[in-house]
Amino acid sequence: MAGLELLSDQGYRLDGRKATELRKFQARMGPFAQADGSAYLEQGNTKALAVVYGPHEMRGSRSRALHDRAVINCQYSMATFSTAERKRRPHGDRKSTEMSLHLKQTFEAAVMTQLYPRSQIDIYVKILQSDGGNYSVCVNAATLAVIDAGIPMRDYVCACTVGFVDETPLADLCYAEESGGVSSLALALLPRGGQIALLQMDARLHQDHLETLMEAAMTACKGVSKVLDEVVRQHLREASMLTRE
Amino acid sequence: MNILGIIIIMLKSKTFVKKTRSGGVMKVVREHYLRDDIWCGSEVCAECKQDSTVLQKDSLIESNLCPYPHYLVPDTNVVLHQIDVLEDPVIRNVVILQTVLQEARHRSAPVYKRLKDILHEKEKHFYTFTNEHHRETFIEREPGESANDRNDRAIRMAVKWYSQHLEIQKSNTDGLKIVLLTNDQGNKQKAEEDGLLVYKFEEYIKGLTANPELVDRLALSNDDKNEITTSKVLYPEHLPLSRIQAGIKNSSFLQGTFRASRDNYLEATVFVQGEGEDSKEVLIQGLQNLNRAVHQDVVAVQLLPRNQWVAPSSFVLQDDGAAKDDNVDEDEEEKALRLSAAEAAKKPTGKVVGIIKRNWRPFCGMLNVSQIKESTRHLFTPADRRIPRIRIETRQSATLAGQRIMVAIDGWPKDSRYPNGHFVRSLGGAGDKDTEEEVLLLEHDVPHQSFSQAVLSFLPKTPWAITPEEMKNREDLRHLTVCSVDPPGCTDIDDALHCRELEDGNLEVGVHIADVSHFIRPGNALDKEAANRGTTVYLCGKRIDMVPELLSSNLCSLRSNVERLAFSCIWEMNHNAEILKTRFTKSVINSKASLTYAEAQMRIDDTGKNDDITKSLRGLNKLAKILKRQRIEKGALTLSSLEVRFHIDSETHDPIDLQTKELMETNSMVEEFMLLANISVAQKIYDEFPECALLRKHPAPPPSNYDILLKAAKSKDVEIHTDSAKALADSLDVAKVDGFPYFNTLLRILATRCMMQAVYFCSGMDSDFHHYGLASPIYTHFTSPIRRYADIIVHRLLAVAIGADSTYPDLMDKHKQSALTNNLNYRHKMSQYAQRSSVAFHTQLFFKSRGILNEEGFVLFVRKNAIIVLIPKFGLEGTVFFDSKGKVSPDIVFEEEGPTLKVKHHTFHIFDRVKVTISLDDSNIQHQKIRMALTEPLIPGVSVPAPETEPQAKKPKLDR
Numbered sequence A: 001m002a003g004l005e006l007l008s009d010q011g012y013r014l015d016g017r018k019a020t021e022l023r024k025f026q027a028r029m030g031p032f033a034q035a036d037g038s039a040y041l042e043q044g045n046t047k048a049l050a051v052v053y054g055p056h057e058m059r060g061s062r063s064r065a066l067h068d069r070a071v072i073n074c075q076y077s078m079a080t081f082s083t084a085e086r087k088r089r090p091h092g093d094r095k096s097t098e099m100s101l102h103l104k105q106t107f108e109a110a111v112m113t114q115l116y117p118r119s120q121i122d123i124y125v126k127i128l129q130s131d132g133g134n135y136s137v138c139v140n141a142a143t144l145a146v147i148d149a150g151i152p153m154r155d156y157v158c159a160c161t162v163g164f165v166d167e168t169p170l171a172d173l174c175y176a177e178e179s180g181g182v183s184s185l186a187l188a189l190l191p192r193g194g195q196i197a198l199l200q201m202d203a204r205l206h207q208d209h210l211e212t213l214m215e216a217a218m219t220a221c222k223g224v225s226k227v228l229d230e231v232v233r234q235h236l237r238e239a240s241m242l243t244r245e
Numbered sequence B: 001m002n003i004l005g006i007i008i009i010m011l012k013s014k015t016f017v018k019k020t021r022s023g024g025v026m027k028v029v030r031e032h033y034l035r036d037d038i039w040c041g042s043e044v045c046a047e048c049k050q051d052s053t054v055l056q057k058d059s060l061i062e063s064n065l066c067p068y069p070h071y072l073v074p075d076t077n078v079v080l081h082q083i084d085v086l087e088d089p090v091i092r093n094v095v096i097l098q099t100v101l102q103e104a105r106h107r108s109a110p111v112y113k114r115l116k117d118i119l120h121e122k123e124k125h126f127y128t129f130t131n132e133h134h135r136e137t138f139i140e141r142e143p144g145e146s147a148n149d150r151n152d153r154a155i156r157m158a159v160k161w162y163s164q165h166l167e168i169q170k171s172n173t174d175g176l177k178i179v180l181l182t183n184d185q186g187n188k189q190k191a192e193e194d195g196l197l198v199y200k201f202e203e204y205i206k207g208l209t210a211n212p213e214l215v216d217r218l219a220l221s222n223d224d225k226n227e228i229t230t231s232k233v234l235y236p237e238h239l240p241l242s243r244i245q246a247g248i249k250n251s252s253f254l255q256g257t258f259r260a261s262r263d264n265y266l267e268a269t270v271f272v273q274g275e276g277e278d279s280k281e282v283l284i285q286g287l288q289n290l291n292r293a294v295h296q297d298v299v300a301v302q303l304l305p306r307n308q309w310v311a312p313s314s315f316v317l318q319d320d321g322a323a324k325d326d327n328v329d330e331d332e333e334e335k336a337l338r339l340s341a342a343e344a345a346k347k348p349t350g351k352v353v354g355i356i357k358r359n360w361r362p363f364c365g366m367l368n369v370s371q372i373k374e375s376t377r378h379l380f381t382p383a384d385r386r387i388p389r390i391r392i393e394t395r396q397s398a399t400l401a402g403q404r405i406m407v408a409i410d411g412w413p414k415d416s417r418y419p420n421g422h423f424v425r426s427l428g429g430a431g432d433k434d435t436e437e438e439v440l441l442l443e444h445d446v447p448h449q450s451f452s453q454a455v456l457s458f459l460p461k462t463p464w465a466i467t468p469e470e471m472k473n474r475e476d477l478r479h480l481t482v483c484s485v486d487p488p489g490c491t492d493i494d495d496a497l498h499c500r501e502l503e504d505g506n507l508e509v510g511v512h513i514a515d516v517s518h519f520i521r522p523g524n525a526l527d528k529e530a531a532n533r534g535t536t537v538y539l540c541g542k543r544i545d546m547v548p549e550l551l552s553s554n555l556c557s558l559r560s561n562v563e564r565l566a567f568s569c570i571w572e573m574n575h576n577a578e579i580l581k582t583r584f585t586k587s588v589i590n591s592k593a594s595l596t597y598a599e600a601q602m603r604i605d606d607t608g609k610n611d612d613i614t615k616s617l618r619g620l621n622k623l624a625k626i627l628k629r630q631r632i633e634k635g636a637l638t639l640s641s642l643e644v645r646f647h648i649d650s651e652t653h654d655p656i657d658l659q660t661k662e663l664m665e666t667n668s669m670v671e672e673f674m675l676l677a678n679i680s681v682a683q684k685i686y687d688e689f690p691e692c693a694l695l696r697k698h699p700a701p702p703p704s705n706y707d708i709l710l711k712a713a714k715s716k717d718v719e720i721h722t723d724s725a726k727a728l729a730d731s732l733d734v735a736k737v738d739g740f741p742y743f744n745t746l747l748r749i750l751a752t753r754c755m756m757q758a759v760y761f762c763s764g765m766d767s768d769f770h771h772y773g774l775a776s777p778i779y780t781h782f783t784s785p786i787r788r789y790a791d792i793i794v795h796r797l798l799a800v801a802i803g804a805d806s807t808y809p810d811l812m813d814k815h816k817q818s819a820l821t822n823n824l825n826y827r828h829k830m831s832q833y834a835q836r837s838s839v840a841f842h843t844q845l846f847f848k849s850r851g852i853l854n855e856e857g858f859v860l861f862v863r864k865n866a867i868i869v870l871i872p873k874f875g876l877e878g879t880v881f882f883d884s885k886g887k888v889s890p891d892i893v894f895e896e897e898g899p900t901l902k903v904k905h906h907t908f909h910i911f912d913r914v915k916v917t918i919s920l921d922d923s924n925i926q927h928q929k930i931r932m933a934l935t936e937p938l939i940p941g942v943s944v945p946a947p948e949t950e951p952q953a954k955k956p957k958l959d960r
């Protein structure tokens, strides 16, 4: 049987988007009052929940504390019902551990940890429904949660997964695209300065294509940053209305 | 940049269930965005904000039915079945809906490709409307609605949208209308209820005033089929795909490729691909069991119980004579078939239960005009004997009789003896050289159209010269005494050589190959065309180039006394031909002479000559002899095949003489260095790119392949060893029979027939690299980039390896490269077949003009009812039959063991010397053939008298 045509001659993708278009974002900041910060984010059908605790004193072994900055602790997990086939082990597997580590590295680059020496910040992210770009959606959700917690960051961390089809870079891949034999790349960017917080790529890609793909990823991340910024501003407007009342 | 939410109004989730690999069911949720920025593509539209339009304002196809400007919207079945008509230049301004395009893609890859080609053609004005993502045309499947019904509704929805969209702007559209074309009665009725303009495809085409012949090209729709055929069911029903799949899973059915027999229309085999050696063949006999499968279809077969197994018949049965109209005459032929089965030779036998994939293409052939004068229904006989005859409807039978035409199959209902089809186009008068050449190219799938403008646009501008910058990047080898040695009349010179003594007494040898990859850059139209063609095809008196002539015969051709870009492989060797150093470089050369093999040979032999070119040639020749000896010591095979050359009359282009190719020392000299260069390059690119080197291998033949050779040798008390290539080569060398000097050559010809095909492959996809025939652990093709695409890829790899060029993505992708090698192997094989057919056709022309000849030959094979005779003088092979019309005469006795054939009192063995008459049998214009009849030995009642007159006398022209 013929595989899926990821990009039609008319320039439309499987779900009807054009190459550079992102999926539809829906976000809510602060859905959990008990936590210091929280956010819920939908990017198309990928849905993630992020919760932040801290900064607070080191828990457990104090020896891990750093004298000049805060330690960031991340945990990534997936709900058992998040994928089409029920997941046997929601967290603690190799993939989740790796993802947790990537998130930690990403936020260590963005959060101004030097403001909180000897303390700890916990970021928990859970994928509720998975439809491609899990890492990116987690980063974006966590960014909103960190902002909700009032922890200063150098800039929004914006992430996006991009892939390459027929010489054309596609932004914000969905699962059908990710699994359709596309070499994909995930980028987490601090958009204002253009600094890269994390760049991840497992597939093989010819060096000639790297530049084009990176450019597409940067543009997509900047697009994400606009959306996140709008979400934060909207949230602030609502919050200030509430306090005024 | 666009962020969703600005343009997109609505978001839908599509949910469907899908089977997982483990057999479970999984729910898939996919997003589906609906947009407001999908435009109608029409020139007349003022509403849509489109940058460019495809559909024309004055879209007039002259029609009785639709005497107003209109756009056509065909449904999926119209596209799938009537693509031949849609391709006609008359049909323009057509809207192809995304729904239709996607369905076509799933249901037929060849039609989808042709549809895409039409969509790319500007003059056709075909527009793709992405209706599934348009906010106003997307519809959801309703509960209980089948996928087909939903798609039909989506098509009607889109047609309705178009109609209204244009209706609103009535003032500037000139009454432009949208016409839906469907052959589905239900769909048509619903469309009429919706107030849409709808016609059956046939109805519409018949209404066209300007092009009545288009009607002939209509594929027959379901309704028509019922008219034609009687109600009698001739064939068993095909099983639905779901039952076939279940059957294959539980091993009650086998899946395989259907291969019809060339000689017997009631017999076929199904090749079932297995793991490694596990592949097997299932024999199918009789119309019922063949059950409408056509050569190359992928089918499901069910094995018959063991007691019904039969042996393949050795009869020749052709489905000829007048059209038998679906009656029972065949029963007797089938019975005869079964009786002949010898117990021992029984094979797994089965029947076709279903078709998994049809592999129909347009077929070349001729019309058998119906006996009934007024009839418009005729049978068509394809040139390829493996294809059944096809029933077509045409009003032009008088014109088409005697022409070669192309016909496509539309379907094969179970109550019809023959498949139904339609006329596609005419190729010209049968027997005309041009027509026959066209048929030959089409039947062997050789791309032979002239190069498109897009391809030609990537050629270098003329006059062309080497730029100073280019010169800087290359090694200047213009001072070397380089020369080329080729067959006479060669204009595409790929290779040139040099040899000189160095100061330390060693020798420097260079092989310089045309730098084609400098001119053909990866991925452009020129490159894609060359990759698709794969190889230049050489027919008698005609060459179908892989690259345009400017490159093949001029800029790339290493002609003498012009500066040319080359890719050089340079060795330092001692006088024992041991390689001390190998290097590769891009270079500029200036060949000092373009010689023929004979000219080069003369220079080497002429002791009076002592110029640089001659010295260089002598050095090369000396080294080549050592190299050849070394190679043969390692076990390389030297096999024989008789190749013939035609001397073609320059005015009439008719063959006037024919001779077998003569091999000189210099042939072998050039060959040795080409082999050496290929091996050196293969090693280099494999070292550099172990995953994606393009290599060539030649598998060792399975032992059973040698049976015929061993038997043949044994009949002359000669022993042949086949344990290894070396053993085979050695035993062939000592195989001699006193008083029979030609024996060794015959044995080598037989050995050639035992060999496997050499193939290209990608090193990352295979582990066995060995080249059996050359006894080399690794091999590739580097030396003929003008005529073989594999060599271009190898050049690119080598250029990257030495830092002279950069890589590109596809070059480093082993899957893409593996797909490329599949195409190259296919093209290579087809080009060989085409070449053979061309030789056969010219041989026929030659013998047609010579009358009946009487020549000496040798028996090459002994068959049940015939001997196959080789005429060394013409390199011609033919069959002498000892029976007539498929009935074994009682006085013929075949012995499997010898094999021998006893005809009356004479027994034929392999290698027997015989004399035969050679003549052309043109009783069947489509299948003219060389007929041989025995004159010596004399067997009363079997052999024929030798022709009396010397035919040469009749044609004095031939003695020129």
Ligand SMILES: [Zn+2]
Residues within 6 Å of the ligand: B039, B040, B041, B042, B045, B046, B047, B048, B165
């Ligand atoms: Zn419009």
